[in-house]
Amino acid sequence: MNRLRALLGAGRPVLLDGGMGTLLQDGGLEAGVPGELWNLENPDEVRAAHAAYADAGARLLTTNSFGGTRPRLDLHGLGERVGEVNRAAAELARSVADEHGLLVAGGLGPTGELLAPLGTLTPEEAQALFAEQLAALVEGGIDLVLVETLSDLAEADAALAAAREVAPGLPVAVTMSFDTNLRTMMGVRPGDAVTHLAAAGADAVGANCGRGPAEMEVIAAEMAQARTDDVLLVAQSNAGLPQVVGDHFEYDATAGDMAVHATRLAELGIDLVGGCCGSTPAHVAAMGATLFPASPGTPDR
Numbered sequence: 649m650n651r652l653r654a655l656l657g658a659g660r661p662v663l664l665d666g667g668m669g670t671l672l673q674d675g676g677l678e679a680g681v682p683g684e685l686w687n688l689e690n691p692d693e694v695r696a697a698h699a700a701y702a703d704a705g706a707r708l709l710t711t712n713s714f715g716g717t718r719p720r721l722d723l724h725g726l727g728e729r730v731g732e733v734n735r736a737a738a739e740l741a742r743s744v745a746d747e748h749g750l751l752v753a754g755g756l757g758p759t760g761e762l763l764a765p766l767g768t769l770t771p772e773e774a775q776a777l778f779a780e781q782l783a784a785l786v787e788g789g790i791d792l793v794l795v796e797t798l799s800d801l802a803e804a805d806a807a808l809a810a811a812r813e814v815a816p817g818l819p820v821a822v823t824m825s826f827d828t829n830l831r832t833m834m835g836v837r838p839g840d841a842v843t844h845l846a847a848a849g850a851d852a853v854g855a856n857c858g859r860g861p862a863e864m865e866v867i868a869a870e871m872a873q874a875r876t877d878d879v880l881l882v883a884q885s886n887a888g889l890p891q892v893v894g895d896h897f898e899y900d901a902t903a904g905d906m907a908v909h910a911t912r913l914a915e916l917g918i919d920l921v922g923g924c925c926g927s928t929p930a931h932v933a934a935m936g937a938t939l940f941p942a943s944p945g946t947p948d949r
């Protein structure tokens with residue numbers, strides 16, 4: 649039995665949330681400061697971002713812990729606080745989710761190290777890094793595991809092994825970024841990711857980040873062709889590509905563009921639909937309004 653299907657019940661697609669980084673920057677996070685630090689030092693701003701996505705109609709809130717593995721926190725001198733940072737990330741999302749009757753996805757990104765043969769990290773070391781982060785997210789009260797933006801199937805396997813080790817009862821979703829000619833940086837095709845990761849025990853497989861909604865729809869179609877009955881599919885596109893506007897970047901897909909995109913994903917049978925970089929609560933609200941026109945603002949979607 650697919651554990652995520654059991655958790656979500658009926659009703660498709662399920663609306664996920666969108667990007668976190670942009671919201672924190674709008675809230676005053678300075679360049680070079682990791683957003684994860686705000687779980688400890690500016691929790692109200694993190695909570696406000698989650699609440700904005702809850703109000704936009706997202707049914708799952710993703711913890712602010714994308715860069716929460718030890719090597720990535722080490723880049724900012726925070727490696728020793730990995731437990732604290734991730735526990736707080738989960739507790740913040742949990743508190744908002746409980747107020748709105750929502751679910752919490754514990755978000756994990758790449759370890760920040762390359763596995764052999766391109767790098768030196770062993771599969772066992774990668775598993776240990778994921779397990780360390782995930783244990784803290786579990787303590788903070790997550791409902792499922794969401795491993796995002798991977799490029800390497802071996803790293804995905806290590807994350808799945810860590811989930812089996814630390815959170816055997818929780819559903820696991822793994823998404824990869826197919827940002828290089830419709831493949832990951834490591835050359836993985838969408839269909840091959842679905843086949844491999846479903847066999848490796850993922851409850852959901854998908855694509856996130858990338859080069860915008862148009863490419864995501866091509867990727868989603870390839871994933872849909874490779875799916876088996878017992879795996880759910882996820883798509884969380886960036887809101888287009890970043891364009892330089894004055895002294896900052898703006899993503900070029902509007903909320904309306906993302907709403908049209910959400911409809912196309914639903915037609916392809918994608919089960920969980922959300923956004924990634926550059927997508928805001930306004931984008932997610934527009935996606936929800938299009939997907940669920942009869943029930944704006946109701947929580948029982």
Ligand SMILES: [Zn+2]
Nearest residue numbers: 857886924925
């Ligand atoms: Zn992204």
